[in-house]
Amino acid sequence: MLVEIKSPDFDVDIDIAYATNNNFTGAPVYKRPACYLHPAAAAAQARACELAAQLGYRFCVFDAYRPAEAQWALWRHTPDPDFIAIPWRGSPHSRGVAIDLTLVDGEGQHLEMGTGFDEFTLLSHHGNTEISVQAQKNRHLLMGIMTTAGWDFFRNEWWHYQLFDARQYPVLKDADAGTEMM
Numbered sequence: 001m002l003v004e005i006k007s008p009d010f011d012v013d014i015d016i017a018y019a020t021n022n023n024f025t026g027a028p029v030y031k032r033p034a035c036y037l038h039p040a041a042a043a044a045q046a047r048a049c050e051l052a053a054q055l056g057y058r059f060c061v062f063d064a065y066r067p068a069e070a071q072w073a074l075w076r077h078t079p080d081p082d083f084i085a086i087p088w089r090g091s092p093h094s095r096g097v098a099i100d101l102t103l104v105d106g107e108g109q110h111l112e113m114g115t116g117f118d119e120f121t122l123l124s125h126h127g128n129t130e131i132s133v134q135a136q137k138n139r140h141l142l143m144g145i146m147t148t149a150g151w152d153f154f155r156n157e158w159w160h161y162q163l164f165d166a167r168q169y170p171v172l173k174d175a176d177a178g179t180e181m182m
Contacts, residue, residue: 002065002096002177003042005035010042011049013060013104017117018070019181024118025077029070030181036065038096041163045099048149055145056106062117062159063100066093067174069182082156083120095169096177098162099151103142111138117159126155 005012012035017023019033037045041064052058066074071087071094078084085091092098100118103111114131115124123131126139139158147153151161163169174182 001038002036002172002179003039005037005042005045005061005064010046011053011058012045012101013058013108015060015062017062017100018066018074024120025074029073030067032181034179034181035061035063036096036177036179037099038065038163038169040169041097041099044150044163048146048151051145051149052103055141057111057141057145058104059101060104060110061099061101063093064098065096065172065177065179066091066098067177067179067182068094068171069174070094078120080120083118090167090171092162092166092169094171095166096172097166097169098160100157100159101142101161102159103138103145111141113138113142113158115158124157124159126153126158 014035016033016035018029021027071091074084075087102113112135114135143153146161152164154160
């Protein structure tokens, strides 16, 4: 049911934060790094990759499909509805129709975005003008590419994009998705 997002089908770097200690929980949430999307979201990401490539950029993906079990683990660690989807409502990530990412330049460097991934502060909000002008431009570039490709954005997180009709897709547990991430 889900499509694995990886080379050569998708020109992206994969750096799944929740499979490492390098995330806001300080510990791995997934047992292995993997990047999956629902076929509709995968098609939108393929389009985003094409648009980014035309401008000399690629993506680095921090997270995509997130098993429902992982959403509960994140919520138990940090129950903040401004940044963590309430698990009993279902996260777009747990439906396979959300992706967390940044832009990468031709030399493999992440573009400056003003904050790191999963920095749960007002500085991470789209439109925040307290970050550098360059970071603001880079966020607008990322948003332009992603929205042109069919993604909606989450106003509190510059890195998070989801399909406009995300709630129509079912929430998937790891066993249901067959991803063996948990």
